[in-house]
Amino acid sequence: MGFEAPLWRALAVFRIAALLYAGSLILRNVDEYRSQAGGWTVLAVMVAWTAYTVYGYADPARRRWPLLAADLAVAAGCLLATAWVERPERIAAGVPTLTMAWVAAPVLAWAVSGGKRRGSAAAAAIGAASIAVHGIAGRGFMPTQATFNGVVLVFLAGFVVGHVAELGIEAEARLARAIELEAATRERERLARRIHDSVLQVLALVQRRGGELGGEAAELGRLAGEQEAALRTLIGSRPRPGERERPGADADADLGALLNAHAGAAVTVSAPAGAVPVPARAAWEIDAAVAAALDNVRRHCPPGTRAWVLLEDDPQAVTVSVRDDGPGMPAGRVAEAEAAGRLGISQSIKGRIRDLGGTVAIVSAPGEGTEIEMTVPRARLTAA
The missing domain is CATH 1.20.58 (Methane Monooxygenase Hydroxylase; Chain G, domain 1)
Incomplete structure (x- = not known):
């Protein structure tokens, strides 16, 4: 009514x-x-x-x-x-x-x-x-x-x-948002119970048996362990703030909570203890850029490569860094990829941050890993 x-x-x-x-x-x-x-x-x-x-x-x-x-x-x-x-x-x-x-x-x-x-x-x-x-x-x-x-x-x-x-x-x-959040939380808890009783137990068994058998089975066990950790993090996290308002929501979302969902056995996320409020649309775009950077690590780096996500918040700007310990990239590799039509970094990362009024810096060298630093001024976030 x-x-x-x-x-x-x-x-x-x-x-x-x-x-x-x-x-x-x-x-x-x-x-x-x-x-x-x-x-x-x-x-x-x-x-x-x-x-x-x-x-x-x-x-x-x-x-x-x-x-x-x-x-x-x-x-x-x-x-x-x-x-x-x-x-x-x-x-x-x-x-x-x-x-x-x-x-x-x-x-x-x-x-x-x-x-x-x-x-x-x-x-x-x-x-x-x-x-x-x-x-x-x-x-x-x-x-x-x-x-x-x-x-x-x-x-x-x-x-x-x-x-x-x-x-x-x-x-x-x-009140409407609280009811939606409660319903989403209950559904998440129900799914978590079912997943815990089935998928997580299977992954844990594969990890343990793979380690016992050794060889290629050990590698499968390691991958199963990583997926188990990632799945536990996913089902244990709260629904993403602003998720139901996407896209174009006026309300703020906690960027730290969004990025924490990427944490897993191979990914470490460091964010301020308190909330990092960002307009919901901008928060989702930054989160998508981070997801694209982590996807590049999984696709182009050897198994076992670790990644670190660091969120920094200050009155002037919000900065997110994605660093890995992979093999790194030679100078000019990003430009060559763009010229060849591979637009993963150009569009999925740089394009998103550029549309928010921010900048992206990429530091990489062979054997030294890669670091992608995304910075968006607070003033531009408010305008977004």
Whole structure:
């Protein structure tokens, strides 16, 4: 149902109640008006518009600018009509406007739909119309104390209701994310139990028997041990932050938690103890670049090659280094690969980081391994 639905229903009740009160005052004072026909006309417009808005706002698809703007315009028009319907001396004496509290309904609608800023803007428009009534009636722009009090109350209503609506919508979104995370965690735990009872036990057995047999079986046992360690790390980690918002999410993700998922028997990940918040889209791109670098290590380096991932976070930039103890690369190897159409480093690593506004430095020499350092300025991460 959502948090907003009860607010819109309460607003519909407010409109009807405010209409009944304003209508009773018009019926009681119509004989005192300068234009009785004008009073009846304003009342008819208020009744018709109340019926239409109660119907219109009931559908979320119609709660958009056309209806919101028309709502505010009709309320302001009925309010301004007081200057022609009422007698100037009665306005000067501080009699209520024709609309009374009914005029606050569009302010509350704007507040519920867009928060305290939009509610305050609508309240400012209604306040200006209230003050203009006195100018049109011939008293200049000097409102009475009652008019001033009404303007302040409408402004406070728009601000407070808008603030409450913002808090409620944010709380609802957090609750939805918490429910999704709980469901994902339960599913992960269920899969972890099944994997532990089957796959992990088989891998552990292969590792132990391979070591006992020696030769090629020992190599198979070593690979099984690495996969067992990697699988244990995977099923033991929490769901990736921002995973359900990908792509283009506005929320932050913990880059350290993403990179920790790559840890295994041959990969060591070092990250700050605390969270490293990065916009989710940028975090996924950096994580994908690291995954591409580790994939290069697995494909192009001998078995047993180790890799180290280091995440550094400071106020100016986020830096991720991927280093291995493999055979290294001769000078110009990356350029040759790009010229030959092999774009793994060029696109999967450099391209991703370049799109984020960062830089990539590659240091390698035969027999000395390879280090890829990816740096993205914090200012560019925020823009991403």
